Amino acid sequence: MSTETDPPDEKDVEYRHQPTHARNRSLSAPLRIDLTDAMIEPTNRPSSSRATSRALSGAPKPEAPAITLPRQREAVRHFAMDLGGSLVKLVYFSAGASDASGTQGGTQGGRLHFRKFPSKRLDECMDFIEFKKLHVGGDGGEGGDGVSVKATGGGAYKYGTTFQERLGITLQKEDEMACAVAGANFLLETIRDEAFTYRNDEKVFISKDDLTRESLFPYLLVNIGSGVSIIKVDKDGHERVSGSNIGGGTFWGLCRLLTGLKDYDEMLKLSAEADNAKVDMLVGDIYGRGRGYPNIGLSSETIASSFGRVVMDEGSLDDYSKADITLSLLRMISYNIAHIATMNAAKYDLKRIFFGGYFIRNHSYTMNTISFAVDFWSKGEMKAMFLRHEGFLGALGAFLQDVEAQKNLSNAAQGSWIEKFIKCSVPPKGMGKKKLSSTMPSPARPRSSQKSRRASENDSSDAFRRMSLGEGSGVDVDGQPRVSTGGNSLDYITPTESYSEEEDLSSGEETPTLSRLDDPTQLLNSAGLQVGVLHLEPTLAKFPLLREESEYDPNIFDMLTDTTEREYWLDILERLQPGLVERALVSDPTSADVKERAESFDTVFKSHLSRLREEPAAYGRIGLGDLFEMREECLRFFRFTDVYEDVKKQENESALLVLPDLLAEIDSLNDDERLLAIIEGVLAGNIFDWGSQGTLDLYRNGTILEIYRKARSTVNRPWAIDDYDALRERMNGPKARNYRKALLFCDNSGADVILGMIPFARELLKRGADVVLIANGLPAINDITANELEVVLRSAASLDLCLSDAITSGALSVVSSGSGSPCLDFRRLSNDACVAARDADLIILEGMGRAIHTNYRAKFACDTLKLAMIKNQRLAEQLIGPKGAMWDCVARFEPGSLSNP
Numbered sequence: 029m030s031t032e033t034d035p036p037d038e039k040d041v042e043y044r045h046q047p048t049h050a051r052n053r054s055l056s057a058p059l060r061i062d063l064t065d066a067m068i069e070p071t072n073r074p075s076s077s078r079a080t081s082r083a084l085s086g087a088p089k090p091e092a093p094a095i096t097l098p099r100q101r102e103a104v105r106h107f108a109m110d111l112g113g114s115l116v117k118l119v120y121f122s123a124g125a126s127d128a129s130g131t132q133g134g135t136q137g138g139r140l141h142f143r144k145f146p147s148k149r150l151d152e153c154m155d156f157i158e159f160k161k162l163h164v165g166g167d168g169g170e171g172g173d174g175v176s177v178k179a180t181g182g183g184a185y186k187y188g189t190t191f192q193e194r195l196g197i198t199l200q201k202e203d204e205m206a207c208a209v210a211g212a213n214f215l216l217e218t219i220r221d222e223a224f225t226y227r228n229d230e231k232v233f234i235s236k237d238d239l240t241r242e243s244l245f246p247y248l249l250v251n252i253g254s255g256v257s258i259i260k261v262d263k264d265g266h267e268r269v270s271g272s273n274i275g276g277g278t279f280w281g282l283c284r285l286l287t288g289l290k291d292y293d294e295m296l297k298l299s300a301e302a303d304n305a306k307v308d309m310l311v312g313d314i315y316g317r318g319r320g321y322p323n324i325g326l327s328s329e330t331i332a333s334s335f336g337r338v339v340m341d342e343g344s345l346d347d348y349s350k351a352d353i354t355l356s357l358l359r360m361i362s363y364n365i366a367h368i369a370t371m372n373a374a375k376y377d378l379k380r381i382f383f384g385g386y387f388i389r390n391h392s393y394t395m396n397t398i399s400f401a402v403d404f405w406s407k408g409e410m411k412a413m414f415l416r417h418e419g420f421l422g423a424l425g426a427f428l429q430d431v432e433a434q435k436n437l438s439n440a441a442q443g444s445w446i447e448k449f450i451k452c453s454v455p456p457k458g459m460g461k462k463k464l465s466s467t468m469p470s471p472a473r474p475r476s477s478q479k480s481r482r483a484s485e486n487d488s489s490d491a492f493r494r495m496s497l498g499e500g501s502g503v504d505v506d507g508q509p510r511v512s513t514g515g516n517s518l519d520y521i522t523p524t525e526s527y528s529e530e531e532d533l534s535s536g537e538e539t540p541t542l543s544r545l546d547d548p549t550q551l552l553n554s555a556g557l558q559v560g561v562l563h564l565e566p567t568l569a570k571f572p573l574l575r576e577e578s579e580y581d582p583n584i585f586d587m588l589t590d591t592t593e594r595e596y597w598l599d600i601l602e603r604l605q606p607g608l609v610e611r612a613l614v615s616d617p618t619s620a621d622v623k624e625r626a627e628s629f630d631t632v633f634k635s636h637l638s639r640l641r642e643e644p645a646a647y648g649r650i651g652l653g654d655l656f657e658m659r660e661e662c663l664r665f666f667r668f669t670d671v672y673e674d675v676k677k678q679e680n681e682s683a684l685l686v687l688p689d690l691l692a693e694i695d696s697l698n699d700d701e702r703l704l705a706i707i708e709g710v711l712a713g714n715i716f717d718w719g720s721q722g723t724l725d726l727y728r729n730g731t732i733l734e735i736y737r738k739a740r741s742t743v744n745r746p747w748a749i750d751d752y753d754a755l756r757e758r759m760n761g762p763k764a765r766n767y768r769k770a771l772l773f774c775d776n777s778g779a780d781v782i783l784g785m786i787p788f789a790r791e792l793l794k795r796g797a798d799v800v801l802i803a804n805g806l807p808a809i810n811d812i813t814a815n816e817l818e819v820v821l822r823s824a825a826s827l828d829l830c831l832s833d834a835i836t837s838g839a840l841s842v843v844s845s846g847s848g849s850p851c852l853d854f855r856r857l858s859n860d861a862c863v864a865a866r867d868a869d870l871i872i873l874e875g876m877g878r879a880i881h882t883n884y885r886a887k888f889a890c891d892t893l894k895l896a897m898i899k900n901q902r903l904a905e906q907l908i909g910p911k912g913a914m915w916d917c918v919a920r921f922e923p924g925s926l927s928n929p
């Protein structure tokens with residue numbers, strides 16, 4: 029199966045049968061399939077069970093054997109550019125089999141990547157296009173001989189011939205304003221946590237409800253690029269109502285003249301420690317220290333005249349610090365733009381102003397200034413808002429003009445887009461160069477091609493130094509050995525660009541090393557933009573049984589605003605790292621570079637943690653569930669596909685040995701005793717969580733079965749949260765009615781699923797329900813995956829007639845949730861699980877990740893049972909109160925609105 033580390037456009041491309049529901053989403057530009065050396069992969073058939081020869085009827089059709097096409101290179105087929113006065117922005121889509129989307133195999137999802145290049149170094153952009161083969165095999169039809177590509181910005185006109193001559197690409201010109209608007213609308217309507225307001229260094233993300241078709245329009249879009257465009261956007265059109273020649277280029281140019289600095293981010297960084305009052309004339313300077321002009325709302329600190337102080341002091345350039353000049357300039361330009369924007373918004377009676385363009389650079393000072401100014405001049409009537417993909421509005425808009433892209437992308441539901449931040453570019457605090465180079469694999473430093481190896485004026489603006497282009501020796505430009513990537517050798521680095529919008533690392537296309545982490549001082553600059561790669565997973569959708577009344581938030585606390593919680597869980601994850609790294613090491617003992625990969629995983633994930641400590645909103649409004657998932661993604665990125673594979677297998681085997689006795693014991697009980705024993709079994713089984721420190725400590729002093737027996741004997745009622753009576757009433761009471769169909773969201777391998785959930789499933793089956801066991805699509809800690817569960821279930825069925833009949837009849841099936849996390853986000857569930865939910869009247873969420881960290885407060889339309897053992901002291905106290913303790917149990921039963929008897 030393709031994983032993050034098997035990038036479809038660099039390595040093998042798997043071609044799988046498309047499930048029907050995905051077919052109409054497939055990119056219609058035909059993928060030219062190179063069948064050379066094509067091979068059908070053998071499927072993993074379990075060996076000796078009775079059920080082996082039977083397909084799990086009722087379960088999704090067995091996956092068609094994957095065909096690997098080792099020679100297939102053509103996977104990226106769409107890209108577009110915004111060729112601006114300062115920067116060239118490139119957006120490209122890499123199609124690929126998605127790996128988490130279900131047991132049915134890949135779908136035509138893909139990834140949207142964002143890159144920028146300085147306009148004056150267009151050759152680097154063309155090198156990149158060539159290197160990625162973005163120009164090979166596009167639609168071909170439209171632009172004459174070669175590939176035609178949507179392009180906007182002045183460069184689409186200016187550089188048409190250059191692209192034609194060097195790459196054979198025809199640029200199809202698209203209107204710049206239309207593109208900016210299309211890009212903004214797409215982002216606002218489709219991407220989670222795209223827009224935010226900014227006050228006093230704090231991001232507040234705008235709720236999805238305020239960004240629907242109905243609520244979004246009209247608004248003012250102020251795109252601050254080299255110059256400024258001011259566009260009024262309505263539901264059905266837009267108009268460029270104004271603009272300004274004082275824009276990002278002005279700041280950049282003046283700053284360069286006055287300070288000698290050339291790099292934009294350097295400039296911003298410098299301004300962080302500055303005092304503009306040394307350069308600007310403040311109201312207080314005019315009225316006398318400490319005095320303002322309160323009658324008209326001016327404090328003594330208000331800037332009366334940008335740069336006015338210079339004349340007052342009779343100063344010359346040498347008298348002023350570069351930092352102060354930079355800050356003064358930044359404020360001057362930001363105020364000016366905000367002022368013009370506010371006046372235009374007033375003129376057209378608009379309340380919301382979205383600011384885009386690369387000038388903003390997610391720079392906190394710039395955003396504070398603009399926000400303050402809009403608030404000030406509009407007397408609180410208007411709001412300044414910002415977009416995380418600020419610089420890419422035009423490029424994204426151009427991309428969306430492509431008919432095929434439009435078809436495929438704009439129709440995708442919100443839940444289909446998942447942003448992944450795999451590689452963090454800002455290293456942990458205090459991580460010096462020395463330490464890094466001694467502990468980390470050497471960064472892959474590719475050779476520069478002659479063309480692009482220009483003397484860079486400044487290191488940190490030298491955004492894209494490249495690249496081996498096939499001339500690969502094992503030694504990089506610094507004479508350091510390159511780290512082997514298992515066939516996918518390497519590439520290019522962008523040594524000092526610290527922002528991941530340029531990184532498509534999560535697609536696994538780059539060497540999994542720490543190319544950017546080699547110079548922390550360069551990397552830690554003032555702006556904090558963090559834009560991930562957008563993954564399109566067309567088969568993920570909102571779970572239909574979620575109750576609609578309020579906006580669903582899977583997480584029980586808000587990592588953004590709750591500092592104590594955030595710090596606590598960041599600490600926990602940090603403390604768990606050494607153990608996990610150890611596990612990663614032993615999981616792949618024969619791999620030559622396992623040590624490097626494990627260390628890289630450690631550094632990168634810890635970088636994410638540090639990043640979040642410093643800038644909690646760096647990745648949008650992410651929750652603890654996302655963080656656990658990010659850890660799994662990081663493991664996958666460094667080619668640790670399943671670090672608990674052996675452990676899971678062994679625990680499954682042990683638990684299967686005990687299953688017959690357990691089932692016999694259960695069968696000997698009366699209805700009430702049986703139900704209780706089953707729930708106790710689930711709760712006890714949930715102790716086996718290799719992701720919690722508490723359980724890890726237990727493992728040191730006991731075998732799995734000992735731990736299980738002990739857990740069984742201690743999970744006595746009343747539980748800390750105990751709705752058992754309501755459940756018993758519902759299932760065994762005088763008015764009891766059998767459930768028709770139950771979805772069981774399973775958690776851990778071994779005793780948890782085999783001695784807990786499977787007996788529960790069996791009980792429901794015996795009472796006439798259909799049962800769908802839902803498990804992860806991808807591994808996470810020791811959670812069972814859907815594929816593993818199918819195998820386990822067949823083995824269990826070989827020991828029990830009820831299970832095997834149920835499989836045969838289709839009453840019992842396994843479905844992938846589409847998730848690769850120990851938690852569950854019901855906004856993004858596999859299509860299969862959503863379909864399975866159609867006539868379900870009971871759902872059971874099991875485990876701390878799925879039932880507590882996420883979804884504890886989630887409300888569903890049908891009856892819901894949340895079962896978990898709590899393996900964290902603090903969480904127990906929060907949920908239960910001061911008496912809450914480690915190993916406490918939660919059995920929460922919530923009758924649904926639909927299915928009450």
Ligand SMILES: Nc1ncnc2c1ncn2[C@@H]1O[C@H](COP(=O)(O)OP(=O)(O)O)[C@@H](O)[C@H]1O
Pocket residue numbers: 110111112113114115116146181252253254255275276277278279280292293384385386387388389419
């Ligand atoms: N790394 C950078 N290099 C150059 N300019 C940058 C950079 N980051 C932000 N900027 C600012 O962004 C402006 C360009 O914004 P952009 O939206 O790309 O406009 P354009 O399409 O006109 O190039 C520059 O003039 C500068 O003020």
Ligand SMILES: CC(C)(COP(=O)(O)O)[C@@H](O)C(=O)NCCC(=O)O
Pocket residue numbers: 600604656714716717718719720721722775776809850874875876877878881896899900901
């Ligand atoms: C990742 C988990 C939510 C998985 O728990 P599960 O769903 O298996 O019950 C859990 O292992 C966890 O919260 N671990 C960190 C907590 C700790 O070590 O205290």
Ligand SMILES: [Mn+2]
Pocket residue numbers: 717719775776809810811850875877
């Ligand atoms: Mn788990």
